[in-house]
Amino acid sequence: MKPGKTVLLAAGIASLIGAQAGAQANRGAETGVTLSGAWLQANALPLDRDAMQSGAVAVGLRGSGWATEIGWTRIARKLSTVEGGSLSIQRPIHWQSLVFLPAVNVLGGKAYRSVDSTGYDWTTTGGTTGHTPRYSYSEGGTFGGGVGVTVEVPLYRALALRGVASQWFFSGTPVEGDRARTVLGAGLSMLVGR
Numbered sequence: 001m002k003p004g005k006t007v008l009l010a011a012g013i014a015s016l017i018g019a020q021a022g023a024q025a026n027r028g029a030e031t032g033v034t035l036s037g038a039w040l041q042a043n044a045l046p047l048d049r050d051a052m053q054s055g056a057v058a059v060g061l062r063g064s065g066w067a068t069e070i071g072w073t074r075i076a077r078k079l080s081t082v083e084g085g086s087l088s089i090q091r092p093i094h095w096q097s098l099v100f101l102p103a104v105n106v107l108g109g110k111a112y113r114s115v116d117s118t119g120y121d122w123t124t125t126g127g128t129t130g131h132t133p134r135y136s137y138s139e140g141g142t143f144g145g146g147v148g149v150t151v152e153v154p155l156y157r158a159l160a161l162r163g164v165a166s167q168w169f170f171s172g173t174p175v176e177g178d179r180a181r182t183v184l185g186a187g188l189s190m191l192v193g194r
Contacts, residue, residue, distance in 0.1 A: 030092070030099070030191055034060040034067075038164050038187025040075065048078050054183065056086065056164075062191075067092050073107055075168065075181045082142055082170050082181065084109010090150075101150040105166060111142040111174040142172035148183070158191040 040054035047053055058071025067090040074083040090103040119133040148166025155161050168181040 031062050031064060032191050033193040034058075034062060034069070034189055034191050036060065036069065036071075036162065036187060036189035038162060038185045040073075040164060040183045040185035042186065043182055043184040044077055047076060051076055051081065054185065056187075058086070058088070060088075062092060065091065067101060075183060077181070079115070080111065080113040080175060080178060082107070082109065082111045082144065082168075082175065084142070088148075097154055099152040099160070101152065103148050103150065103166070105146045105148060105168070107142075107144040107168070107170075109142060110139060111170060111172045112137070112139045113174040113178075138174045140172045140174050142170045142175060144168050144170035144181075146181075152189060155188075160189050160191075162187050162189050 035058075037057045038055060040056060041047065044054065052074065054074055054076045056071060056073040058069040060067060060069035069086075069088040069090070071086055072084070073086040074081065084107050086105060086107045088103045088105045090101040093100040093102070114135040114137050116133040117136040119131055119135075121129065121131050123129045146166050146168035148164065150162050150164050152160040152162045164183065164185045164187065166183045168183065170179050170181065
């Protein structure tokens with residue numbers, strides 16, 4: 001899915017949910033401290049390299065009508081990685097047993113990229129052709145922002161399954177020409193204190 005379509009889809013879902021939320025009975029505000037973690041590699045498989053996949057861990061605070069999470073996020077792709085500290089500002093919307101969390105996200109950290117800059121093509125005397133890659137590496141600071149939506153489904157007491165969809169855009173030289181990252185994944189969250 002193209003980055004622009006993902007942003008429009010997330011914004012459309014958030015608007016639709018917000019409009020319907022007023023007509024639904026609130027199942028009770030869940031306020032307190034949350035712990036969450038998610039695997040975020042679902043839309044970028046296979047990774048095709050020996051590296052840790054995309055993911056996020058966070059501690060959050062939920063109030064009546066607002067939520068925030070601070071944590072660490074990693075977005076890995078075949079030849080690049082962006083990772084660092086992240087902040088998410090959310091608005092919990094309750095619908096039946098589900099909790100929708102439309103969010104605005106920011107990240108500050110590092111970006112890493114590999115480029116096959118000095119690889120060469122070859123041909124054997126038998127006519128077989130191939131390519132031997134030789135990678136150059138770059139890294140630098142990055143700042144990013146994005147929008148997303150998380151949907152939580154209660155599993156047991158304070159434990160919930162979460163689905164995550166977000167669209168990110170990053171600055172920095174290592175991600176020049178490839179600044180957008182669409183992220184889809186799943187994880188768990190737990191309300192640990194009220």
